[in-house]
Each structure stands twice: as structure tokens, then as C-alpha cells.
Amino acid sequence: xxxxxxxxxxxxxxxxxxxxxxxxxxxxxxxxxxxxxxxxxxxxxxxxxxxxxxxxxxxxxxxxxxxxxxxxxxxxxxxxxxxxxxxxxxxxxxxxxxxxxxxxxxxxxxxxxxxxxxxxxxxxxxxxxxxxxxxxxxxxxxxxxxxxxxxxxxxxxxxxxxxxxxxxxxxxxxxxxxxxxxxxxxxxxxxxxxxxxxxxxxxxxxxxxxxxxxxxxxxxxxxxxxxxxxxxxxxxxxxxxxxxxxxxxxxxxxxxxxxxxxxxxxxxxxxxxxxxxxxxxxxxxxxxxxxxxxxxxxxxxxxxxxxxxxxxxxxxxxxxxxxxxxxxxxxxxxxxxxxxxxxxxxxxxxxxxxxxxxxxxxxxxxxxxxxxxxxxxxxxxxxxxxxxxxxxxxxxxxxxxxxxxxxxxxxxxxxxxxxxxxxxxxxxxxxxxxxxxxxxxxxxxxxxxxx
Amino acid sequence: xxxxxxxxxxxxxxxxxxxxxxxxxxxxxxxxxxxxxxxxxxxxxxxxxxxxxxxxxxxxxxxxxxxxxxxxxxxxxxxxxxxxxxxxxxxxxxxxxxxxxxxxxxxxxxxxxxxxxxxxxxxxxxxxxxxxxxxxxxxxxxxxxxxxxxxxxxxxxxxxxxxxxxxxxxxxxxxxxxxxxxxxxxxxxxxxxxxxxxxxxxxxxxxxxxxxxxxxxxxxxxxxxxxxxxxxxxxxxxxxxxxxxxxxxxxxxxxxxxxxxxxxxxxxxxxxxxxxxxxxxxxxxxxxxxxxxxxxxxxxxxxxxxxxxxxxxxxxxxxxxxxxxxxxxxxxxxxxxxxxxxxxxxxxxxxxxxxxxxxxxxxxxxxxxxxxxxxxxxxxxxxxxxxxxxxxxxxxxxxxxxxxxxxxxxxxxxxxxxxxxxxxxxxxxxx
Numbered sequence: 001x002x003x004x005x006x007x008x009x010x011x012x013x014x015x016x017x018x019x020x021x022x023x024x025x026x027x028x029x030x031x032x033x034x035x036x037x038x039x040x041x042x043x044x045x046x047x048x049x050x051x052x053x054x055x056x057x058x059x060x061x062x063x064x065x066x067x068x069x070x071x072x073x074x075x076x077x078x079x080x081x082x083x084x085x086x087x088x089x090x091x092x093x094x095x096x097x098x099x100x101x102x103x104x105x106x107x108x109x110x111x112x113x114x115x116x117x118x119x120x121x122x123x124x125x126x127x128x129x130x131x132x133x134x135x136x137x138x139x140x141x142x143x144x145x146x147x148x149x150x151x152x153x154x155x156x157x158x159x160x161x162x163x164x165x166x167x168x169x170x171x172x173x174x175x176x177x178x179x180x181x182x183x184x185x186x187x188x189x190x191x192x193x194x195x196x197x198x199x200x201x202x203x204x205x206x207x208x209x210x211x212x213x214x215x216x217x218x219x220x221x222x223x224x225x226x227x228x229x230x231x232x233x234x235x236x237x238x239x240x241x242x243x244x245x246x247x248x249x250x251x252x253x254x255x256x257x258x259x260x261x262x263x264x265x266x267x268x269x270x271x272x273x274x275x276x277x278x279x280x281x282x283x284x285x286x287x288x289x290x291x292x293x294x295x296x297x298x299x300x301x302x303x304x305x306x307x308x309x310x311x312x313x314x315x316x317x318x319x320x321x322x323x324x325x326x327x328x329x330x331x332x333x334x335x336x337x338x339x340x341x342x343x344x345x346x347x348x349x350x351x352x353x354x355x356x357x358x359x360x361x362x363x364x365x366x367x368x369x370x371x372x373x374x375x376x377x378x379x380x381x382x383x384x385x386x387x388x389x390x391x392x393x394x395x396x397x398x399x400x401x402x403x404x405x406x407x408x409x410x411x412x413x414x415x416x417x418x419x420x421x422x423x424x425x426x427x428x429x430x431x432x433x434x435x436x437x438x439x440x441x442x443x444x445x446x447x448x449x450x451x
Numbered sequence: 452x453x454x455x456x457x458x459x460x461x462x463x464x465x466x467x468x469x470x471x472x473x474x475x476x477x478x479x480x481x482x483x484x485x486x487x488x489x490x491x492x493x494x495x496x497x498x499x500x501x502x503x504x505x506x507x508x509x510x511x512x513x514x515x516x517x518x519x520x521x522x523x524x525x526x527x528x529x530x531x532x533x534x535x536x537x538x539x540x541x542x543x544x545x546x547x548x549x550x551x552x553x554x555x556x557x558x559x560x561x562x563x564x565x566x567x568x569x570x571x572x573x574x575x576x577x578x579x580x581x582x583x584x585x586x587x588x589x590x591x592x593x594x595x596x597x598x599x600x601x602x603x604x605x606x607x608x609x610x611x612x613x614x615x616x617x618x619x620x621x622x623x624x625x626x627x628x629x630x631x632x633x634x635x636x637x638x639x640x641x642x643x644x645x646x647x648x649x650x651x652x653x654x655x656x657x658x659x660x661x662x663x664x665x666x667x668x669x670x671x672x673x674x675x676x677x678x679x680x681x682x683x684x685x686x687x688x689x690x691x692x693x694x695x696x697x698x699x700x701x702x703x704x705x706x707x708x709x710x711x712x713x714x715x716x717x718x719x720x721x722x723x724x725x726x727x728x729x730x731x732x733x734x735x736x737x738x739x740x741x742x743x744x745x746x747x748x749x750x751x752x753x754x755x756x757x758x759x760x761x762x763x764x765x766x767x768x769x770x771x772x773x774x775x776x777x778x779x780x781x782x783x784x785x786x787x788x789x790x791x792x793x794x795x796x797x798x799x800x801x802x803x804x805x806x807x808x809x810x811x812x813x814x815x816x817x818x819x820x821x822x823x824x825x826x827x828x829x830x831x832x833x834x835x836x837x838x839x840x841x842x843x844x845x846x847x848x849x850x851x852x853x854x855x856x857x858x859x860x861x862x863x864x865x866x867x868x869x870x871x872x873x874x875x876x877x878x879x880x881x882x
Binding site: 244249250253257259260262264267269280281 | 500501503504681738
């Protein structure tokens with residue numbers, strides 16, 4: 001499913017036309033491919049106040065082979081090519097006045113940012129500020145990053161990472177994610193780390209090597225993409241879907257060297273059977289991706305109980321039941337386990353005709369937030385990913401106008417791909433991502449809906 | 452015999468199985484060839500057990516109705532599958548006994564230590580069936596092919612007559628008697644005085660058992676959908692004795708005819724496969740062992756001149772196998788008796804209960820006796836699923852192995868399959 005408009009806008013003639021008419025000009029995003037360098041160019045790192053992350057950021061980039069560039073000087077002088085990333089260490093912020101130095105650094109640097117570039121700001125969370133002024137300064141970054149995201153062109157993104165005291169050792173995985181092509185469609189997002197130490201020592205190309213990952217709803221669409229990315233990153237994937245989708249499921253499993261497990265996750269014995277299967281065949285599980293979901297759209301006033309109940313059963317109750325059963329089953333959920341639940345933009349912004357779906361997907365966000373501390377106790381994490389407009393077989397069936405408008409209502413002016421959702425889930429599944437817990441990360445190109 | 456030392460052997464493990472839903476003839480799978488269906492079935496098994504690129508000891512399968520181009524059907528299916536291309540394969544054919552015989556062959560090689568793993572399977576299509584030209588036309592075409600000059604070719608062509616153009620269609624009939632298998636079964640049913648009611652009752656139970664098994668997810672790891680079909684097309688969960696009683700008999704003649712389209716299996720398309728291995732291989736792969744194949748026996752009867760029923764051979768095979776294993780017919784937790792026709796199952800059971808028959812024909816001092824009917828075909832059999840000839844054995848082996856595994860360790864199951872040509876195959880599985 002190619003984006004005909006994006007292709008046109010990036011052609012020679014299309015560039016002229018779209019520029020003159022002031023039409024949106026969606027860029028070809030920088031997506032991850034194995035072996036790809038972290039960034040296609042140098043990175044420039046600046047500070048606002050006396051930051052404490054600058055050294056580790058520099059070391060991290062150096063280890064990834066990224067050339068560290070000096071900030072643009074007052075007279076406009078730079079040391080060479082345009083940066084592919086602009087990184088601000090704002091952990092030294094004390095008052096809103098300090099934000100002026102953030103502006104001084106970002107303004108000329110972002111101006112020089114190359115296409116498909118990355119802006120990443122790291123700061124302490126407002127909730128842990130010493131004073132209202134410090135909290136204000138830290139919270140100000142939220143509005144700053146979201147606005148930068150909306151101003152950036154050419155497929156560039158801006159994101160904010162809150163790093164509390166004690167979480168310094170966990171920044172590698174999220175920093176690498178936000179700079180790399182893995183986060184192509186993640187824009188305008190704020191992620192808060194937990195104070196814990198999760199150094200990244202996994203192989204960059206096979207970060208999930210040796211892991212067993214369950215992916216529900218894996219027969220097609222986003223689920224199949226998740227299974228493929230998980231397998232690419234080294235995991236053995238147990239692909240789960242309803243028995244009726246078993247043929248497509250087998251195709252996916254065979255393509256990625258995984259295994260197919262036909263299971264109706266809403267069946268009464270579903271959790272028990274999944275656990276028995278994981279115990280018998282794999283001795284447990286490292287990663288669980290609750291992706292299976294259904295829609296049964298109708299306006300609330302016309303919605304019958306069957307539509308309501310079936311959506312709740314698949315999208316929310318099954319996630320709760322299976323996760324609880326995994327927690328209760330002795331030794332099945334491995335230490336450092338990762339659970340990632342698929343929510344939706346509808347769960348954040350609501351959607352006409354989707355009261356049931358939006359309720360179930362909002363429920364998922366509440367569920368991961370509430371479960372976070374219990375998972376942290378066993379050095380595990382549970383997070384959600386909320387996809388925005390993702391181009392799938394389902395969206396292909398939408399009327400052209402609705403589809404075109406829907407796909408452009410975001411800062412990147414295009415729909416995301418299933419692989420974009422999959423990359424974010426695979427990142428949250430990495431051993432080094434232990435600092436991210438109880439959170440919901442949107443994969444929506446900074447959608448205007450619910451932002 | 453008693454003194455000869457038993458060779459060092461091990462029991463072959465049944466790891467699991469896969470099949471596609473069975474379709475009624477000339478329906479959903481009408482355009483699918485045997486090779487298509489067998490390949491899809493192998494790929495489903497590969498996906499279930501993570502065998503992508505694996506080199507197995509051997510794949511053994513067959514089809515009863517086979518195109519001449521399918522001379523290497525199983526090997527070609529392996530080459531088209533996700534298994535390693537270095538997995539050897541061969542075809543077997545023993546009519547409806549093909550699937551079980553294939554499993555026995557693989558199990559025996561595993562038992563002897565010749566291979567560590569293997570797949571046994573079977574496939575049949577009655578839709579994409581081979582048509583043959585008659586012998587007269589065939590001879591003309593061969594001489595046409597051999598002709599060197601235009602004159603010779605024209606001479607050969609001139610020998611073609613309109614009557615030769617009618618193809619030979621494969622028939623579900625015995626070549627030596629010209630009778631359809633159902634007509635043979637009807638003779639046996641009459642001989643053993645099998646009532647219409649008993650046949651219909653057995654049929655309904657088969658449908659209900661299989662529908663219940665589907666509903667509780669029993670087939671979730673035994674069946675993979677194919678071409679849009681997710682359950683066996685022949686399955687009628689709402690089947691009742693009253694409804695079946697309204698059907699007209701299709702086999703047998705006159706007043707005593709009892710065999711209908713419902714209590715006989717319809718022509719069916721489908722394929723099945725079973726993964727067998729040594730315990731060691733299964734453990735290395737992290738794969739479960741559902742059951743072991745303990746023993747097997749074949750027998751044949753002279754249905755042409757000997758006065759025995761065409762489908763009665765399993766009756767003869769059974770006491771031989773039981774005696775060898777020191778078991779009685781009652782020493783089993785589950786029985787899988789292939790429902791070619793409801794009357795076949797009932798005739799078989801009646802024969803084992805009959806003192807005169809057991810003494811006179813089987814040479815036994817006492818009859819084998821009756822079985823607990825609640826242990827018979829507990830998850831449905833061929834009357835419900837349908838019966839793609841060579842695929843039935845694989846369906847039954849995998850289904851029984853799973854049933855035994857669910858019941859716990861040390862459970863014993865018995866398989867009995869009748870086959871065309873007056874043959875029968877029986878086997879013992881144990882969890």
C-alpha cells in the first residue's frame with residue numbers, strides 16, 4: 001500500500017506543484033534497517049544549565065560512531081556538515097529564566113537540522129522539582145518539544161525524555177530509539193524513565209536474541225509486522241491468533257522461523273492453555289505482546305450488547321486475564337519480562353462510532369499504569385503503545401477522502417506503517433528498556449487528535 | 452519364535468499432527484491438487500512445531516487417487532514445503548489404510564534407530580481426480596508419439612474412433628467384484644443384522660462428539676484452515692436420529708436396505724500429517740510427546756471367493772496384535788474405529804462379540820468380547836469429518852494421541868481401519 005500522494009509530492013514535478021500551492025509535503029521517513037548507523041550524520045549536544053547527562057550522552061554517541069558536533073556559535077560559525085540530531089541536556093534547569101539558554105542553543109541548531117533529523121530533549125521530571133519555578137521550567141519543555149515537533153519539516157521528529165535522579169544508567173536504550181530509524185513515526189512524545197539501572201549491553205542488531213516472544217493477533221496487519229520485527233531482532237516468536245486465521249498465522253510463523261499457536265484468547269481456558277504451551281515448549285516467556293484487537297463500530301445509541309461485549313472481551317479483558325495468569329503462574333514469566341499492550345489513539349482522543357473500542361483501549365492505558373509498580377518489583381515492565389493512523393488492510397477499505405484526510409492530520413503529514421508500531425513495541429521489549437514502565441507511547445506522527 | 456531374542460528397539464513418539472479441514476467432493480477444494488493440499492498440510496505442521504528448514508529423517512505419505520504425474524507426490528510436496536529440501540520422502544498406498552500404514556512405517560524406522568524423526572501423512576482428492584483414456588485410445592496415442600513420419604502419424608490418427616474418447620473415471624468400486632464399497636458393506640451389514648437405528652445413532656454420536664470437540668478447542672492444535680474452510684464441511688452439529696431416519700437408503704437393495712448418505716461417509720477431499728520422533732529428538736527440540744506407537748498389525752481377507760466381507764480384515768488383525776501384546780480388547784481407554792460406514796463399525800464390534808465367529812474364523816477359544824461404547828470415537832470420526840481416503844489414518848493417529856495425552860500418562864488407545872481390497876490395519880497407542 002504505497003502512499004501515492006507522498007510519492008507524488010517527492011517527485012520533481014510534485015515538489016514544484018505542492019510548493020506553489022502550499023500543499024502538505026510529506027517526507028519519506030528514515031526507517032530502520034539492520035546494520036544501519038544510528039544517525040546518518042553528526043549530532044550536536046547542548047545544555048541548559050549545569051546538566052548531568054552530557055558526558056554520558058557524548059560517550060553513548062561516540063560508542064555508536066556518531067560524530068559529536070559543537071553547538072553553533074553566536075556568530076553563526078559551525079564545524080562542518082548539518083547535524084542529523086539536536087540533543088539538549090536540560091537536566092540543569094532551575095528556573096524558567098534558564099530556558100533562555102535552551103532557546104539560544106536550539107534555535108540555530110534546529111535551523112540547520114537535516115531531513116529526517118531528530119530533536120531530543122532530556123530533563124528531570126516536573127514531579128520531582130524542588131520548587132514551583134523548577135517544576136514550571138521542566139514542564140515548559142513539554143510545550144516546547146511538542147511545538148518543535150509541529151514546526152519541523154522533512155520527516156524530522158522531536159521528543160522529550162524525563163530522566164529522574166537514579167535513572168541515568170537507563171538512558172541508552174531510549175536515546176538510541178529516539179535517534180534511530182526505529183522511531184520514524186514517533187513524534188511529539190514524552191517518556192518518563194523510572195529510577196532504575198538498565199544498562200544496554202545487547203547486540204544493536206539482535207537486541208532480542210535468545211528471547212521468547214508471544215504476539216497475539218499475529219496472523220496479519222500490525223500483529224504480523226510485530227512478529228516480523230521481533231524475529232528480525234532475534235526473538236523466537238510464538239505467533240498466536242484465532243483458529244480461524246490459522247492458515248495466515250502459519251504463513252507468518254514459517255516466514256520468520258517462529259511457531260504458530262492457534263488460540264481464541266477469549267476462551268475460558270485460554271490463559272491456562274497458553275501458559276501450558278509456553279512452559280512445555282519454551283520453559284517460559286520473556287516478552288508478551290497483547291496485540292489482538294477487534295472493532296465493532298456503531299454509534300452508542302445503536303450499539304447492542306454483543307458489539308460492546310465482544311470488543312471488551314478481546315481488547316481489554318483478555319489482556320487482563322492473560323497477564324494476571326502469567327504473573328500467577330510460577331516461573332513462566334521470566335525475570336526481566338516485558339509486556340507490551342496495544343492501545344489506540346481512539347483510547348486517548350475518542351472516536352465517533354467507537355465508544356466500545358475507545359473505552360477498551362483507554363482501559364489498556366489505565367491497566368499498564370496501574371500494573372507498573374508490581375512489574376517493577378520483579379524487574380519487569382508493562383507498557384502500552386497507542387497507534388495513530390496506521391496504513392493497513394483495514395484503512396485501505398476506507399473511502400479515499402476519509403483516508404487521505406485521516407492520514408494527513410499529523411505533524412509528519414502521512415499515515416504510519418505497521419512496522420512503525422512494531423519497532424516501538426520491539427524497543428519496549430528490549431532488556432535495556434527497563435527504565436520505561438507503566439507508560440503509553442503513541443506511534444502517531446504527532447497526531448492532532450487527542451494531543 | 453518364543454525363544455528368538457527381540458531386537459533392540461525403542462518406541463516411536465507421536466509429537467503432534469496437522470490436517471486441513473476436510474471438504475466435501477467438488478466443493479471448496481475442487482481446484483486444489485493432492486500436492487497443493489499435502490504441501491499446505493506439511494507447512495501447517497512445520498509452523499506448529501517450528502520445523503522451518505529442518506531436515507527430518509523421512510516423510511512418508513500417499514494418495515489413493517493419484518495422477519500419473521504425481522509419481523513422486525510426497526517428495527514433491529516436501530520440496531514445495533518449508534522443510535529442508537534435504538529431507539527424503541517416499542510414497543505409499545494401501546487404500547484407506549495408507550495414512551496409518553505410513554505412520555507405522557515411520558515409527559518402525561524410528562524404533563529401529565534408522566531415523567530420529569519423520570512425518571507420516573496422506574492426502575486425497577475426489578474432485579481433482581485423475582481421468583485416464585481407454586486402452587484403445589492409449590495405444591493409438593502411444594503409436595502416434597512413436598511415429599517418425601507424417602504418413603505414420605496420419606495412419607495412427609486414423610485409428611481414433613469416437614467411442615474411444617470417453618475417459619475412464621476412477622470409481623469407488625472393487626475391481627474384482629465391480630461392486631461399490633458401500634454395496635459390499637451393505638452385504639456385511641445384512642449378514643450381521645445391523646439395524647438402521649443403530650447405524651443412525653452411531654452417526655449422530657459421531658457428529659455430536661466432533662462438534663463438541665471443535666467447540667472446546669480440541670482441534671485448535673490439530674487442524675489448520677485451508678482455502679477459507681475452518682471446520683470439516685461435512686460436520687452437522689445439529690444432526691439427530693429423527694432427521695437421519697427420513698433419508699432413503701443408497702446402498703443395498705430392497706426392504707432390508709439400511710445404509711444412507713448420512714450413515715456412510717461421503718466422498719471427501721483433504722490431507723493430514725503426523726510428526727513422529729524418538730523421545731530423545733523430541734526432547735532436544737523442546738517438543739512434547741503425546742503418545743507412543745506401541746504395535747501394529749495388518750490383515751487381509753478373501754472377499755472375492757472366501758465369503759468374508761470386504762471391510763472385515765481389521766477383525767482378523769486385532770486378535771493377532773492383542774495376543775502379541777498380552778492384552779484383551781477391554782484393556783483400552785479409547786477406541787478409534789474408522790467409520791467408513793456406520794455399519795462397518797457395528798459389524799466389526801459384533802464379530803468380536805460373536806463366540807461362533809471368533810472360534811470358527813479367528814480360531815479363538817473365547818470371543819474378544821464387547822467394548823465400553825462410551826470410549827468409542829470420543830471426538831468424532833469419519834462419518835462427521837468425512838473420509839479423504841489416505842488422510843484418515845493421520846487424522847485418527849493425531850486425534851487419538853492427543854486424546855490419550857489429555858487423559859494423562861499410561862492411557863491406552865486402539866485404532867482399527869478397514870481398507871479397500873479386503874485389507875485392514877490396526878494399531879496400539881499409549882500415553
